[in-house]
Amino acid sequence: DDVVRIMSIHKSKGLEFPYVILVNCSKAFNFRDTMEPLLVSREAGVGLKIRDDKRFTKYDTLSTIANEKALKISAVSEELRILYVALTRAKENLVFVCSINSKKSKERISSPLYFYDKTGKRRFNPFSVYKYMNFSEWICSAFVFHEQAKPLREFVGMTTTEKLENTFPLKVVVETDCELLESVEEEQKEEA
Numbered sequence: 001d002d003v004v005r006i007m008s009i010h011k012s013k014g015l016e017f018p019y020v021i022l023v024n025c026s027k028a029f030n031f032r033d034t035m036e037p038l039l040v041s042r043e044a045g046v047g048l049k050i051r052d053d054k055r056f057t058k059y060d061t062l063s064t065i066a067n068e069k070a071l072k073i074s075a076v077s078e079e080l081r082i083l084y085v086a087l088t089r090a091k092e093n094l095v096f097v098c099s100i101n102s103k104k105s106k107e108r109i110s111s112p113l114y115f116y117d118k119t120g121k122r123r124f125n126p127f128s129v130y131k132y133m134n135f136s137e138w139i140c141s142a143f144v145f146h147e148q149a150k151p152l153r154e155f156v157g158m159t160t161t162e163k164l165e166n167t168f169p170l171k172v173v174v175e176t177d178c179e180l181l182e183s184v185e186e187e188q189k190e191e192a
Contacts (some may be wrong), residue, residue: 005017008086009022009082009086010082010085012085012086012089013085013160015089016089016090016091017089017090017091017182018090018091018092018093019090019092019093019094019095020086020089020090020093020095021095021097022086022094022095022096022135024097025096025097025098025102025134025135025136025139026098026099026134026135026136027135028133028134029075029076029133029134029189030075030080031071031072031075033071033075034067034068034072034075034188037049037051037058037068039063039064039067039068039071040067040068041070041071041074042070043066044063044066044067044069044070045063045065045066045067046067047061047064047067047068047143048061048063048064048065049061049063049064049068055126061182069150072130073130076129076130079135080129082150083135083138083139086135096135096139097137098135098136098139098140099136099148100136100137100140100155100156105133105136105137106155106156106157107156108131108132108133108137108141109137109140109141109156110144110156110157110158111128111131111141111146112128112145113128113129113141113142114128140152140156143170143172144156144158145160146166146170146172147166148166148169148170148172149170149172150172151172151173151174152172152174154174154177155174172190
């Protein structure tokens with residue numbers, strides 16, 4: 001059909017579209033489960049925080065730390081699966097809408113996903129994906145070394161000239177002064 005469809009990533013599983021626009025990429029991953037006083041995971045068992053009523057505080061135990069790590073790894077793995085589904089829906093064109101406005105986000109994006117081993121060969125660091133907080137940080141950090149991503153490198157403050165081999169076209173548009181956002185803010189002020 002010649003229509004625009006708006007759907008969640010979950011509902012798009014198994015479908016393909018000529019054009020896909022992935023929005024809300026900057027929504028933070030949900031790690032709330034890792035902050036509970038009682039943590040349970042298959043990998044680490046049961047973890048319980050110790051409560052000190054005299055000092056009105058809680059302390060992590062070794063088991064809670066192990067459970068936090070296991071639950072975070074599980075949550076990040078699920079987010080990676082969801083992003084994979086989103087990335088594989090487009091036949092012709094895929095557009096990401098990202099909002100990056102914190103210094104920490106820019107630092108995470110500009111830090112490489114790889115390292116050099118003892119022989120000088122570049123290797124992907126699989127554990128580096130766990131430091132990111134949303135899809136936009138994953139996406140931008142993957143594209144930041146693309147030869148056509150100069151606007152993104154400038155935006156995050158990278159001074160490196162190193163670029164990885166690229167086999168696909170990429171267009172990066174960085175909008176730092178959004179007139180639409182300003183007009184929405186003005187409308188909200190007028191309504192108040």
